[in-house]
Amino acid sequence: MGQLVIVSNRVAIPEKNAKPRAGGLEVAVKAALKHKSGIWFGWSGKVATHTKIARQAVVHDKITYITLDLSKEDHNEYYNGFTNGVLWPILHYRVDLAEFSRRDLSGYLRVNDHFARELHEVLGPDDLVWVHDYHLMPLAKALRERGHKNRIGFFLHIPCPPPEILTALPHHERLIPSLCEYDLVGFQTGDDAFNLSRYLTRECGLHSHDFNFIVAERTVRIDVFPVGIETAAFAHLAERAARLPYVKRVIKSLAGRALIIGVDRLDYSKGIAQRLSAFERFLQTQPDWRGKVTYLQKPHRDSRICRYRARHRIGRGTDQWRLWSGGLDADPLHQPRPQSLDTCRALSRRAGWARDPAA
Numbered sequence: 001m002g003q004l005v006i007v008s009n010r011v012a013i014p015e016k017n018a019k020p021r022a023g024g025l026e027v028a029v030k031a032a033l034k035h036k037s038g039i040w041f042g043w044s045g046k047v048a049t050h051t052k053i054a055r056q057a058v059v060h061d062k063i064t065y066i067t068l069d070l071s072k073e074d075h076n077e078y079y080n081g082f083t084n085g086v087l088w089p090i091l092h093y094r095v096d097l098a099e100f101s102r103r104d105l106s107g108y109l110r111v112n113d114h115f116a117r118e119l120h121e122v123l124g125p126d127d128l129v130w131v132h133d134y135h136l137m138p139l140a141k142a143l144r145e146r147g148h149k150n151r152i153g154f155f156l157h158i159p160c161p162p163p164e165i166l167t168a169l170p171h172h173e174r175l176i177p178s179l180c181e182y183d184l185v186g187f188q189t190g191d192d193a194f195n196l197s198r199y200l201t202r203e204c205g206l207h208s209h210d211f212n213f214i215v216a217e218r219t220v221r222i223d224v225f226p227v228g229i230e231t232a233a234f235a236h237l238a239e240r241a242a243r244l245p246y247v248k249r250v251i252k253s254l255a256g257r258a259l260i261i262g263v264d265r266l267d268y269s270k271g272i273a274q275r276l277s278a279f280e281r282f283l284q285t286q287p288d289w290r291g292k293v294t295y296l297q298k299p300h301r302d303s304r305i306c307r308y309r310a311r312h313r314i315g316r317g318t319d320q321w322r323l324w325s326g327g328l329d330a331d332p333l334h335q336p337r338p339q340s341l342d343t344c345r346a347l348s349r350r351a352g353w354a355r356d357p358a359a
Contacts, residue, residue, distance in 0.1 A: 007131045186225040
């Protein structure tokens with residue numbers, strides 16, 4: 001009997017006294033591993049300063065966490081370069097923000113091949129492999145080239161644009177068709193699944209029957225699996241987290257005002273500047289709400305340097321926005337420390353309107 005092997009760009013290794021973080025991928029993966037043994041494989045989040053990079057393994061609650069460091073070159077080309085500089089904006093319909101270089105593409109393919117090479121050493125013939133997100137689109141192809149016939153699934157946590165935009169991706173013909181090496185490709189929405197289906201039909205000449213494609217005598221299925229949360233557990237933990245000192249201070253500072261909360265990275269794809277403009281417009285057109293509602297925007301991860309545009313745009317409107325909304329215990333936009341998942345849960349419970357990235 002094979003085990004479940006989850007592969008993602010980052011691996012959340014349990015640490016003593018560490019607080020859970022707010023993030024859709026981490027929430028989904030931990031739920032899948034909750035009642036079974038398996039492997040979680042991926043990048044450690046560390047950039048190695050030495051030349052010889054070995055994989056590390058940690059076992060916790062029947063889960064084996066296997067991680068790799070990245071070299072400085074790999075980190076710059078694979079992660080900062082192609083993954084976040086090209087794939088992230090294009091998959092979010094922002095072709096104008098993509099910054100492509102052949103070197104970054106080579107780094108992206110090289111790291112995926114390195115992941116496959118290391119995974120090859122630990123993967124059993126009956127293991128079920130579940131690969132996550134745009135960082136690892138060509139991983140199944142690299143595994144197939146090493147002879148693996150395992151069932152391999154892929155899930156994209158971000159949008160998949162239509163072929164008119166996908167074809168703007170440099171060397172899309174090398175990357176997007178590699179998804180056909182997976183047995184199952186999952187998306188958050190039906191539109192995303194339909195967009196990939198259109199691309200495979202238009203660009204690859206493939207034809208589907210109920211979103212099933214026959215590729216080299218294998219069937220590739222495209223389907224929709226929206227990531228949600230365990231609502232009962234969320235409500236229970238939110239109630240318990242309401243006793244946290246930080247949560248108490250924020251709620252006290254509201255002085256009875258209604259709370260709207262968003263928990264996002266400071267990233268252009270999140271529409272934070274547009275939300276602030278909409279909130280300002282709401283208070284301008286609904287003066288009865290002035291002094292009665294506060295909009296709290298919390299970062300849930302550190303922002304990358306290349307996302308300074310979003311931070312700058314948000315900052316420009318902050319002073320006027322804070323005049324409308326009223327003060328808070330802490331600066332809701334410029335507080336650098338991301339909040340724990342427990343804090344997000346408790347504040348979402350207090351809020352009348354909430355946008356949670358783990359939902």
